[in-house]
Amino acid sequence: MGERKNKLQKFLKLHPKCIFCGGYVDATTIEHCPPRSLFQNKMAPEKFEFPSxxxxxNYSSDEDLIVAVMARMGSPAFGDSDGRLVGMMKALNRQKPKFYKSFLPSATEARINNRQLGITPTAGMTHQEMGVLNINDETREAIKVFAKKLAKGIAYLEEGLIFSNDHCLALNWFTNANVIKDGGHKVFEILSHIGGVTPKLSRNRVVLNNQFEYKFSLSDDKNLILIQAKFGESFFLVINGCMTAGHLENLLEKTYQDLGRDYRPFEIIQGIAMDPISSN
Ligand SMILES: [Zn+2]
Incomplete structure (x- = not known):
């Protein structure tokens, strides 16, 4: 117990402020992002511990569970290597029974989905427990909450940047089902050419990039960040961030106006609310 407390005190001395609410509040805890439960045997990569x-x-514990279940279910080849998935699904059902019902496809839906996507349940698992989930509003909210935290964590880890609450974060995300059905994803393809770092992520020398991998790009003036993250075979996040309040919001609004269509690949998940410019 004493050792743990020491470790925390040492950590907080180096990282005194909470990086998730703008860097003004004193941090008193260590937050793991992505959550440890997302990784097999809870072996999360080293350094993904942040002052909070x-x-x-506490804010995102439900969202963390949803995201961890999604990442595991969407990666049938290894998502349940540690045998924890069913327990996590039961926990989710206990915590959010109504949500769980709409999240999990029916047995028939699951069988059809999995057949289309070429997913075969591993031993002891049903079609429902493998592969494709119904993406509902609450899932989308959970992903937004998670993406915000992840972007702040990676920006801090890679460059020591702390996003304040009026700095913009914009998100585009998609699942393995989108990729398989559409044969790829446009945003990912376009942005894949942007230079950046893709670090090797490991714990005790076990490489974990099959479960979580990202590419981090930063503009020369350190004003814009781009994160392209992959969670196993399950889902993918593209997060744009800007350290100048209002800049990215305006840029996106202008781009969408020029495109002259309602389709907005990036959704602003944090920043200054913009009045939508009318398209007439
Ligand atoms: Zn905070």
Whole structure:
């Protein structure tokens, strides 16, 4: 117990402020992002521990569970190597029974989905427990909450940047089902050419990039960041961030106006609310 407390005190001395609510509040806890439960045997990569206030740490526990279940279910080849998935699904059902019902496809839906996507359940698993989930509003919300935290964590880890609450983060995300059905994903393809770093992620020398991998890009003036992240075979996040309030929001609004269509690949998940410019 004492050792753990020491470790925390040492960590907080180096990282005194909560990075999730703007860097103003003293951090008193360590937040793991992505959540450890997303990784097999809870072996999360080293360094993915961030200074957090209690409020920010507790805020996303439901979302963390949803995201961890999604990442595992969408990666049938290894998503349940540690045998924890069913327990996590039961926990989710206990915590959010109504949500769980709409999240999990029916047995028939699951069988059809999995057949289309070429997914075969591994031993002891049903079609429902493998592969494709129904993406509902709450799932989308969970991904947004998670993406915000992840972007702040990676920006801090890679460059020591702390996003304040009026700095913009914009998200585009998609699942393995989108990729398989559409034969790829446009945003990912376009942005894949942007230079950046893809670090090797490991714990105790076990490489974990099959479960979580990202590419981090930063503009020369350190004003814009781009994160392209992959969670096993399950889902993919593309997050744009900007350290100048209002800049990215305007840029996106202008781009969408020029494109002259309602389709907005990036959704602003944090930043200054913009009045949508009318398209007439
Ligand atoms: Zn905080």
């Amino acid at each position: 206030c209690v409020a920010c740490n």
